[in-house]
Structure formats: C-alpha cells, structure tokens
Amino acid sequence: MISTRTRSGTTWTQMICGLLIFQTPDLPxxxxxxxxxxxxxxxxxxEVYALxxxxxxxxxxxxxxxLDGIPIDPRVTYIVTARHPLDLAVSLYHHTTNIDIARMSELTGNQLPTNPTALRKTLRDWLxxxxxxxxxxxRNLDSLPGVLFHLGDAWARRGESNVLLIHYDDLSRDLEGQMRRLAGHLGIAVPEPSWPRLVQAATFERMRGEADRFVPGDGIIKSTTSFFRRGRPGAAEEVLTDEEIAGYHARVTSMAPPDLLAxxxxxGGCEPDDFSKAG
Known part of the structure; x- marks a missing residue:
C-alpha cells in the first residue's frame, strides 16, 4: 500500500515499485x-476490486x-511518501488549476466548484x-493540519517492520540509494546489472518526458506534462517573506513532534528509523 498526501510523490513511488516488481523499464x-x-x-x-x-x-x-483509515495486515507493506509541506502546497496550488473540474464532476456524480480557490488568489496569498x-x-486532508495528521500517524508507526517512510527530497537527492533501500525493505532482489536501467526509468525527467504513460487517466488532468511540473524543493521560499516562513514554522511546532518536523x-541526514533508534 502506497499511502501519501496529494502532490507528495505518489506516482513516483508507484513507478519505483513497478520497476522493482517487474524489473524492466517497459512496464506491461x-x-x-x-x-x-x-x-x-x-x-x-x-471494477477496482475486480481489477x-x-x-x-x-x-x-x-x-x-x-494509515489509520486502512486495515493493517502484517502481510502488507505500507509505504508512506512525505514531502516538505510548503513544497507540497505549492505543487497543490498549481495542480488545482490543471484539473478539469467539469470532467471530475461528471465522473464522480458530485457537483464541484468550477472556480477553484487557487484560481482566485496569487500563489503567495494562497500559501x-x-x-x-x-x-x-x-475532513480536509490536504490542509496543513491534514498533511501533518497523515504524516504524524505514519511517523508514530515507523518502528513497525511493515511500515516504511520515504522523503520526496531523498528521492530527488539519491534516487538509486532510495530505490535500493525500498527493494531491501520489500525483499526484492535486483540483479546488479539491472540497476542503471531501472534508476534511469524512475528519474523525474524520464517520467515527465513520458507523462501520458503515468498520469491518472479519465481525462481529469488537462496537461499531463504539467502534472510533473517542477520536482525541486524551495518554491515557497521564492514567494514568501521571512516573516511568513517563520509563521509557518511557529504553527507546525504545535502540530507535529519535533523529530518528524526535523x-x-x-x-538526508538520517532515515526515519534512525530517529527511532535515537529515541
């Protein structure tokens, strides 16, 4: 089970798992x-169950x-991919403008607002x-409280053998190392000569170049290329003032434990299990 908040590397983690399972860049x-x-x-x-x-x-x-909303089974591995909340928020803002709201309403049978909040505000004001x-x-899982609730629940379970936390920035910084770590956790043996091709297939640039193969379908996404927009950290710091960033840090201190926030x-300095070893 790959459990993530929106815009936290969900598709990236799915692709990595697919590459490890099938051990070929050409997924079937x-x-x-x-x-x-x-x-x-x-x-x-x-239809999902039948599939x-x-x-x-x-x-x-x-x-x-x-994870608190999913049946926990010892036979299942639960992968939670996290991202700096401000980077997630910037990506979410742009993602909202890339959704065909009319198509979403048609498929779900729910009448959704046709003028998303993200369209009515600048990025800075929205952040x-x-x-x-x-x-x-x-009730609002993609809010800042919702993001930290999701990650805080996973963080509390990080000592369990079938729960693995992955950071989006670590995938960006050391993709091969994180893929090897995930393969080890899943008990998947990958022949050494296969690693370069698998790692190359999982790069952000490669996935963005073949976005039509990976972006969720049904015509909900207007631009598949824009689905993989930037992939680099620090976008929020480019638009927020120092005082606004300090306000973010002050707020989250009461919403999550300090080791999770660190x-x-x-x-990159430590893996989540290193924190648990240190207490």
Missing amino acids: APLGRLSPWLDHLTMPRD LAAQRHRRFIKTHTP VSWIGHDTDPR WLHAP
Missing part, C-alpha cells in the same frame, strides 16, 4: 492499471487515505491562507 501495462487508486471516486468500487483480483503480480496499490487555515484534519524540513 499503464501504471494506473498495474497500481490502481483504491479510493478514487472516478472508478466504481466493484485487483485478476492481478497475478505482486500488487502495489495507491491510496491517499492515512499564506493555507498555512493559517484552521480546519479538521480528518526530518520533513531537512531530510
């Missing part, structure tokens, strides 16, 4: 068929539901509002 089917999105409302539940039941390969399933918005994290804001 579109990523969305190999790794169904379990809680997406655009596909009937029975999963027919699979004979090791299954890797996408969900945006936190300031997102940082300060006080909401129930369980890992979220400055990954």
